[in-house]
Amino acid sequence: MTDPKPPKRIFPTSKVDAQAAKHVPSSPQTESQAYKLAFQDTDFLLREDLRPVRFQLELMKPELLLEEANIASTFVFYGSARVPEPAKAKALLDHAKTDWDKKVAERLVAKAHYYDEAMKLAARASRFPVDEEGKRHFVVCSGGGPSFMEAANRGAQEAGQESIGLNIVLPHEQLPNPYVTPDLSFQFHYFALRKMHFLIRARAVAVFPGGFGTFDEMFELLTLIQTGKVRPLPILLFGREFWTRVVDFEALAEEGVISPHDLDLITWVETAEEAWDAVCQHYEVC
Numbered sequence: 001m002t003d004p005k006p007p008k009r010i011f012p013t014s015k016v017d018a019q020a021a022k023h024v025p026s027s028p029q030t031e032s033q034a035y036k037l038a039f040q041d042t043d044f045l046l047r048e049d050l051r052p053v054r055f056q057l058e059l060m061k062p063e064l065l066l067e068e069a070n071i072a073s074t075f076v077f078y079g080s081a082r083v084p085e086p087a088k089a090k091a092l093l094d095h096a097k098t099d100w101d102k103k104v105a106e107r108l109v110a111k112a113h114y115y116d117e118a119m120k121l122a123a124r125a126s127r128f129p130v131d132e133e134g135k136r137h138f139v140v141c142s143g144g145g146p147s148f149m150e151a152a153n154r155g156a157q158e159a160g161q162e163s164i165g166l167n168i169v170l171p172h173e174q175l176p177n178p179y180v181t182p183d184l185s186f187q188f189h190y191f192a193l194r195k196m197h198f199l200i201r202a203r204a205v206a207v208f209p210g211g212f213g214t215f216d217e218m219f220e221l222l223t224l225i226q227t228g229k230v231r232p233l234p235i236l237l238f239g240r241e242f243w244t245r246v247v248d249f250e251a252l253a254e255e256g257v258i259s260p261h262d263l264d265l266i267t268w269v270e271t272a273e274e275a276w277d278a279v280c281q282h283y284e285v286c
Contacts, residue, residue, distance in 0.1 A: 014039065058193040062186045066164070066201065069184065072135035074164065074201040075125040075279075077118060078217045079148030079208030079238075081174070086112040111209045114238050115151045120272035121206060122155030125279075126163070138203060138279075139164060144176045144185060148208040153179035166194050195220060204234040204279045209242040226262055234282045236275045240268045 012020075021037055024030045038044060045054065084092065089112035093105035125138040140156040142149035144165025156163035157179045165180030167187045176185045188194040195217060207218050218237075224230040237243050249266070252258045269275045280286035 055190065055193060058188060058190055059196065062166070062197050063200070065186075066184070069162075070130075070135050071139045071164070071184075071201065072131070073137045073139070073203040074141040075122070075138040076198050076202045076205045077122065077140065077142045077148060077152035077208070078198075078205065078210060078214050079114075079118070080111075080210035080214060081143075081145045081147045081149065082211070083108055083111050083115065083147045083209060085115040085151070088112075111239060111242060114208050115148060117238060117270075117272045117275075118148045118151035118206070118208060119155035119158070121275050122152040122163070123159040124272060124276050125204075126156040126159040126161035139201075141166065141198065141202070142180075143167065143213075144180050145174050146177055148210070150177040150179060152206075153177055153181075157181075166197055168194055199224070199230065202233065203283070204236065206236045206238065206275055208238045215247075222262075222265055225265055226258070232265070234267055234275075234279050235265055236267050236269050236278060238269055238275070240270070 018037060018040060021040065029035060033041065033043065036044070044050065083089070086109075089105070089109045093102065093109050096102040096105045122140045126140055128138040130136055140152050140161070140163035142152040142163070142165055144153070144167035149165070153163045153165060154177075162181040162184055163179070164184045165176050165186065167174060167176050167185065168191065169187060169189055186197070188197075198217065199221065205218075205221060207214065210218075218235075221230070221235060225232055225235075243249075249263055253260045253263060267275075267278045269278065276286070
């Protein structure tokens with residue numbers, strides 16, 4: 001006969017108490033908002049004073065679920081939500097009515113082929129082997145939206161692998177693209193916490209042509225590495241023609257506001273093969 005073991009816990013779980021709270025007899029006291037369990041009281045959690053708690057919850061929820069999914073590192077994809085895949089970009093050009101619409105459509109067509117490159121890179125990263133501890137590496141992670149984000153999740157799915165989507169609540173609703181793994185699809189209220197989760201596990205970042213949001217994410221990462229807050233990692237900029245047209249990186253160095261060696265933080269690439277080779281060289285893997 002084995003020796004009896006003491007119980008693992010003596011208090012009921014929060015789930016048990018939450019269930020019990022549903023069956024409390026009605027009275028003026030139990031019907032009051034004050035009587036609700038704090039963690040079940042949405043109005044209480046949404047108070048201005050509770051912002052630090054919401055920060056913590058938004059940091060912890062994805063962290064715990066990603067840890068439980070054995071995801072040790074990610075390959076992050078940044079880029080516009082407005083550049084369609086090649087066929088749809090061509091359709092926009094065919095239906096352009098004004099000179100402005102035609103000009104914009106032509107520029108979208110010029111960038112649309114990077115959709116295919118994002119898919120290829122995501123598929124290649126997704127095939128990276130699981131380590132001896134069962135941890136997954138270079139798991140594809142995107143903002144969960146359309147365009148290059150969709151291409152990243154799509155590439156992972158077509159490779160038969162899971163991928164992450166970090167969506168954000170916006171005034172104009174942005175639903176997760178259909179290629180994000182449902183159990184790895186997260187929604188954020190705070191941009192700051194979303195950006196933290198992009199980088200906590202990031203070991204490589206692919207940056208495709210984009211606008212304000214992409215600039216924000218890219219320049220924050222460059223700043224973190226430049227200031228020593230984050231160890232150097234591959235930052236792969238797709239589309240040198242686009243980036244040097246919209247940002248004069250060389251001029252920043254010439255003006256003395258960054259150092260010339262800061263430009264070395266950027267790796268210019270045009271294809272998925274070039275990008276993956278750069279990652280392999282950086283980590284001496286593959």
